[in-house]
Amino acid sequence: MLKIREVKTTSGKTAVQVILYKDYKRKILKHIGSGKDDGEIHTLKLQANQYINDYTQQLSIFPDDNPNMVLFIEHTECIGFYYWFFYNSIQKLIEQIGFDKVCNHLLRDLVTIRIFEPASKLRSIELLKTYFGINHRRQSYYNEAPKWLKLKERVQRTVASFAQKVYDFDSSLMFYDVTTLYFETFQEYDLRKNGFSKDGKSQQPQVLVGLMVNKDGFPIAFDVYPGNTFEGHTIIPTIKSFMKLYEIKNLTVVADAAMISVDNIEQLRKENIHYIVGARLGNLSEESFGLLDHKIIREDGKIVRINTNKGYLICSFSTVRYRKDKYEMEKQILKAKDIVDRPAKNKKAKFVKSHKEQLTLNEELIKKTSKLLGLKGYYTDLDEATLSTNEVLKRYHDLYKIEQAFRIAKSDLETRPIFHFKEEPIKLHLLICFMALVISKHIELKTGLSIRKFITENKRVTDARMFNSLIQKEIIIKGKLTDTANAILQNLGIPH
Known part of the structure; x- marks a missing residue:
């Protein structure tokens, strides 16, 4: 059994000790210190209580009545946090x-x-x-x-x-x-x-x-x-x-769209892998482009499906996309015109072409691009019976x-x-x-x-x-x- 003992010293102070009683014998287990007044003695007794708690390996380091008494706030500093x-x-x-x-x-x-x-x-x-x-x-x-x-x-x-x-x-x-x-x-x-x-x-x-x-x-x-x-x-x-x-x-x-090529499509088909990929409409063959231009209805939400050598080409039209594409094209045309009017080295633009070191506007490309305004394309090898056109678009948008x-x-x-x-x-x-x-x-x-x-x-x-400097111990206070x-x-x- 552990007890706290107070003993008067020859100097007039009071020593605080932790005593172990065993087999009717008394053994000084720990000398905590000596105090000259009630305040110091009280603090030493709190330290003795803490020592007993640690020695007996009790789960809680805080008594229920007043945790601050054991924490010794005036002798404690925060040294950091754990997460x-x-x-x-x-x-x-x-x-x-x-x-x-x-x-x-x-x-x-x-x-x-x-x-x-x-x-x-x-x-x-x-x-x-x-x-x-x-x-x-x-x-x-x-x-x-x-x-x-x-x-x-x-x-x-x-x-x-x-x-x-x-x-x-x-x-x-x-x-x-x-x-x-x-x-x-x-x-x-x-x-x-x-x-x-x-x-x-x-x-x-x-x-x-x-x-x-x-x-x-x-x-x-x-x-x-x-x-x-x-x-x-x-x-x-x-x-x-x-x-x-x-x-x-x-x-x-x-x-x-960067993943698709004729070689890739052949390998995908060979491995029995189905695909839904973006289409770069500017790279369409002349035949596919002409068929798309003929079939597409340029109204919001209209969709067309065309059979090509890369699979089914699905194209949708959006008025919002049209306005955005048109704005971007007009900016590029203005840039191209500026380069044509004031030629300079290392200046390139989408709608500029060079012939015998003469820069001119690429009218054919401008015409083709204008026909693609508002269009977004997708390739898939899945036919309508296997996966509907709307489902193809939905999956690609994911x-x-x-x-x-x-x-x-x-x-x-x-x-x-x-x-x-x-x-x-x-x-x-x-x-x-x-x-x-x-x-x-x-x-x-x-x-x-x-x-x-x-x-x-x-x-x-x-x-x-x-960290409590009195008991030289780190104490963790759990967050709520x-x-x-x-x-x-x-x-x-x-x-x-």
Whole structure:
């Protein structure tokens, strides 16, 4: 049994001790200190109580009557905050998705901190300690990271299985697009190659990333290609890899106009892959253009379907699109006229043509473009009986959701710029970012909040780190959940 004992000293002060009584014997377990007045003695007794609580390993460090008495406010300072509510929420989502069965603790934590505050891998290890009090050794990262490169297929299978349970994922319909991620360097190496940059960084090497999402915009699979790869050359190998992984026999892919070519269409048909892709009407053959111009009715909402060598060409007319296209064309014509009137080197414009070093307006192109004002085209190999024209348009319009996923990856998760040099670290970086994207998109779909807003709301629930100089101990004061935080937990299906 532990007791607090007060003993008068020869100096006239009162010593406070913690005494252990055992087998009718008394043992001084801890000498707390000596006080000269009632105030000091009272403080020493509180410290003695705290020592007894710690020694006996009681669960609560605060007595029910007055927590401030044990906290010793006048001797306590705030040394920081932990964000355990955010961390625990993400860990629960990781378990829901199934990543905990695929990845070890360190990889899961790197995914978590990528969402909270993107940084380099080694900096992320430091931030895990700062924000969550979680310690990982740098050497652990170096030892484990090479093994994670083999997890890509398992991660994608896990994501697809989760999507089937939560989002009724239909593997027979996928949306595909690519983006570029640039490097903070000007030196090419391995995957890092110069190419057409969607980020406006044409002088810097990049990689090309192909992403597949479902109808909700939930990411399912990804692939990485050298930065000088033409984006149209990525669709076939990515889709074939996806179909092989999930043993899919029948698939319809939705993609933008850059993915379509005669060669691609032949390969898609050969692999029994159906397609809905954007059409570049300016590249139509003379025969197809003439047929379209003859059949289309230029009234809002009118649609025409034409059979071509690339499949069925579906075109719709919109008065809103017409006004926008007309405005853009008129601007380009004015620019072309200015160049023709005042020729100068290195000046190019859409409606300018050159003949024997003489610049003139391209009247034929202007006439053709004017006939395309307000038109939007799509190619598909699916006939009307298989999929109606309106359904084709609806599915293509859902392609914008993949752009939303890219924005999350690039802006919120800061997937680029990439600072790695070799192929393996680059692929590992993208694997971590893909897993973080899966979690982020799930949060967005279930809560209606952007990932940035989600983090902001989570940061409102903090755990204060208080250091008491009297007992030389750090004390954690748990934060209270806000109404919004409770709603987030409910929407995500996380038990409180």
